[in-house]
Amino acid sequence: MSEVEKTEIEMTEVENTEVESTEVENTEVEETEVAKVEDTKEEEAPVVLETMEDALDSVIEIKIGDTVKGDVLAFDDNQVRVAIKESGGLEGVIPRNELSESSFEELSDIVSIGDEVELVVLKPIKDKENGNYLLSKKRVEAKKVWAELKEKADKGETIEAPVKDVVKGGLVVDAGVRGFVPASMVEDHFVEDFSPYKGQTLEFKIVEIDDMDNRLILSHKEIARAEREAKRAEILSNLEVDSIVEGKVARLTNFGAFIDLGGVDGLVHISRISHQHINKPSDALTIGDTVQVKVLSVDEEKGRISLSIKDTLPGPWDNIEEKASEGTVLKGTVKRLTDFGAFVEVFPGVEGLVHVSQIAHEHVASPADKLEEGQEIDVKVLSTDAENQRLSLSIKALLERPAQPGREEQAFTEGRAARPARSNNQRPRRNSGQARRQNNSNTKTTYSDSNDTGFTIGDVFGDLLDGFKPEGE
Numbered sequence: 001m002s003e004v005e006k007t008e009i010e011m012t013e014v015e016n017t018e019v020e021s022t023e024v025e026n027t028e029v030e031e032t033e034v035a036k037v038e039d040t041k042e043e044e045a046p047v048v049l050e051t052m053e054d055a056l057d058s059v060i061e062i063k064i065g066d067t068v069k070g071d072v073l074a075f076d077d078n079q080v081r082v083a084i085k086e087s088g089g090l091e092g093v094i095p096r097n098e099l100s101e102s103s104f105e106e107l108s109d110i111v112s113i114g115d116e117v118e119l120v121v122l123k124p125i126k127d128k129e130n131g132n133y134l135l136s137k138k139r140v141e142a143k144k145v146w147a148e149l150k151e152k153a154d155k156g157e158t159i160e161a162p163v164k165d166v167v168k169g170g171l172v173v174d175a176g177v178r179g180f181v182p183a184s185m186v187e188d189h190f191v192e193d194f195s196p197y198k199g200q201t202l203e204f205k206i207v208e209i210d211d212m213d214n215r216l217i218l219s220h221k222e223i224a225r226a227e228r229e230a231k232r233a234e235i236l237s238n239l240e241v242d243s244i245v246e247g248k249v250a251r252l253t254n255f256g257a258f259i260d261l262g263g264v265d266g267l268v269h270i271s272r273i274s275h276q277h278i279n280k281p282s283d284a285l286t287i288g289d290t291v292q293v294k295v296l297s298v299d300e301e302k303g304r305i306s307l308s309i310k311d312t313l314p315g316p317w318d319n320i321e322e323k324a325s326e327g328t329v330l331k332g333t334v335k336r337l338t339d340f341g342a343f344v345e346v347f348p349g350v351e352g353l354v355h356v357s358q359i360a361h362e363h364v365a366s367p368a369d370k371l372e373e374g375q376e377i378d379v380k381v382l383s384t385d386a387e388n389q390r391l392s393l394s395i396k397a398l399l400e401r402p403a404q405p406g407r408e409e410q411a412f413t414e415g416r417a418a419r420p421a422r423s424n425n426q427r428p429r430r431n432s433g434q435a436r437r438q439n440n441s442n443t444k445t446t447y448s449d450s451n452d453t454g455f456t457i458g459d460v461f462g463d464l465l466d467g468f469k470p471e472g473e
Helices: 003-058 138-155 221-238 407-418 433-439 457-465
Strands: 067-075 079-084 091-095 116-124 133-136 158-167 170-174 178-182 201-210 215-219 244-252 256-260 265-269 290-299 304-308 329-337 341-347 350-355 376-385 390-394
Touching (some): 067 091, 079 116, 133 138, 138 201, 201 221, 215 221, 265 290, 341 376, 341 390, 350 376
Parallel strands (some): 091 133, 178 215, 265 304, 350 390
Antiparallel strands (some): 067 079, 067 116, 079 091, 116 133, 158 201, 201 215, 244 256, 244 290, 290 304, 329 341, 341 350, 376 390
16 A cells, blocks of 8 residues: 555544544533423423422412502592502502592692502492502601601600681690690680681690591690790890880780780789879770880899880970969869868879968868869969979959958957957956946946057947947946
């Protein structure tokens, strides 16, 4: 065999060997791939099985009281239709009255189609055409609200809520759930009419909470007291003595009027209400009146404010010298009678004194003999003292003086009044007609006592004795 043939045979054998090797390799690859496919099938089989089991398990069992989620599908006759999630295609409806605690006009004001909402199951529905379950969105919200309220109550926190209605016993409040404020817990003082509170948003303290009984009792009293005390402290610190401020008459008592200065009350004593004398505060003031007051004193420690109304009014003694100058005749009213005279009011708050000696020309033992309280009279101003607020008045100066007695009678009267009494042994003795005749002679005898009075018998009797003739002549 030639060398060329041997070489060809060897090359052929090599090629056959490579082909066989390639076939073996291909066979091994196919076997490996088949094994992998079989392994994959073995692994995939349980996965598909677990997914089906999960799908079956994902269909929740719905019971009354459960909380579920649903998607809003449509609005039907005052109710909202929803698809309950993870329920296997079950549906439910939300009646209008179970949609929200808040007031609304349209269902779409609360939810929109496609919204996911949290709901509580109320009961199953026998009529499947209207859904499988009756649901409530409002009660889910209420649960959350009760939980929040309980947390705030535990922490001692307050809440803010609007007053929805005024009832006989107090106020109804919307705190997410219905709350009630007893009348005694609205303010720290008596309130006669609660109607102005409707619509107001107030701060409340939680007094009692019980979600099982839907019971929520609130109080504004403590809040109001704290606010009032803070405001009082602020006002007291800003008030200045002798300043003029504005306020409203809040209360009237027998001893004065309480003025609201914007959160704190000050007292105007009855003597400080008017320059005129008043019997009771209601004679000059009415509750609700707006008045100007002068601050007399402030006691921050005791929280007391003393005020005056009359100090803001024109004084009755202002320009008194012009209104009641000396010689002016005025009309007045007798206000008081004393032993020494009568006080007469000639202007509101201005009284003058008529001394007892100025009541009449004749002697007056007591002013009550001539005058009475409440009597209207005319008086003449004798003098004016504006600084000391005194007026001296006279009634007598306006009365006609009575007729004067004759000279002899006047002299006799004055002599009798001026002459002191004589003892018996000082009297002249008249024992006979001769003595009487002697007294009638041209020579007039003068009698006097040891104390010279300046008056003589002749001065007293004068010519009256000249025409006197004793008996027997």
